[in-house]
Amino acid sequence: MSTAADSIDTGLAIIAGRGDLPRLLAEECQASGRHYTVVEFDNVPLSWSSSHPVIPAVFEKTGQIIDSMQQANCQEIVIVGAMNRESIDVNKLDNKGRELASILAETIKAGDDETLSSIIRFFEINGFRVSAAHEVLPSLLPQAGVLTNSKPSDDDMFDAARAAEIVNGLGRMDVGQAAVVGQGICLGLESIQGTDSMLAFVKNNREGFSPNPRGGRGVLLKAPKPTQDLRVDLPAIGPDTIRNAHDAGLAGVVIEAEGVMVLCRSETVSLANDLGIFLWVRPRE
Secondary structure (H helix, E strand, O other): OOOOHHHHOOOEEEOEEEOOHHHHHHHHHHHOOOOOOOEEEOOOOOOOOOHHEEEEEEOOOHHHHHHHHHOOEEEEEEEEEEOOOOOHHHHOOOOOHHHHHHHHHHHHHOHHHHHHHHHHHHHHHOOOOOOHHHHOOOHHOOOEEEOOOOOOOOHHHHHHHHHHHHHHHHHHHOOOOEEEEEEEEEEEOOOOHHHHHHHHHHHHOOOOOOOOOOOOOOOOOOOOOOOOOOOOOOOOEEOOOOOOOOOOOOEEEEEEOOOEEEOOHHHHHHHHHOOEEEEEEEEEO
């Protein structure tokens, strides 16, 4: 059984995409004294990486990335942050790059879950342990309960239950991890464009779909897909989510306990309090 000391001694490679999460993990490793390095892709430049050890990377040169991580004594990796689905330059592929590209070509049309699972298997076969972001930074997953001054009403709880049913169905089809429901009516569904785009859609298209002027204003609910590997693509919220939910006229944000990360938690909760909306960590059902 591994211990905290073992984790500190095990080198960690942070395979970084866009967003705050890769930076938060790098800062946690830096603060705790853990051996780590950041894998920074040429098409995903990181504004914060100059204060951290970095492996410059090109996706097609997968073999070079593996060699560099091994030379940096990193036996463990986390894959975090958003990345674009870009075309692969076959002329740049090294042997491992061809191997990974072949795997992705077979799985990418099956959906994100199968694609990400195949990437995990690829790195495991090549000798790495793939970990979840919340294993590195456990505080990313808050305990069940209401984190804000504002609390969900009975109407909000009803809408959250309805949204949870919808998100569960979406997840089984490997489509999305979030939905907006108001007065029992589904106002928005998350797809490949992401949560912020869905909230913008709700903001611009919700008029006329709230029949009871005294009823619930609606909630955003986020939860992981029922069968997804929680080591990658775990849903997350942060200050932008709170701000966009408020702009969409919602009463609050609901996330599934043990399944959704809260980034920059103090800032996120403080902003929700300032805007008068709730943040509810809803127990799993």
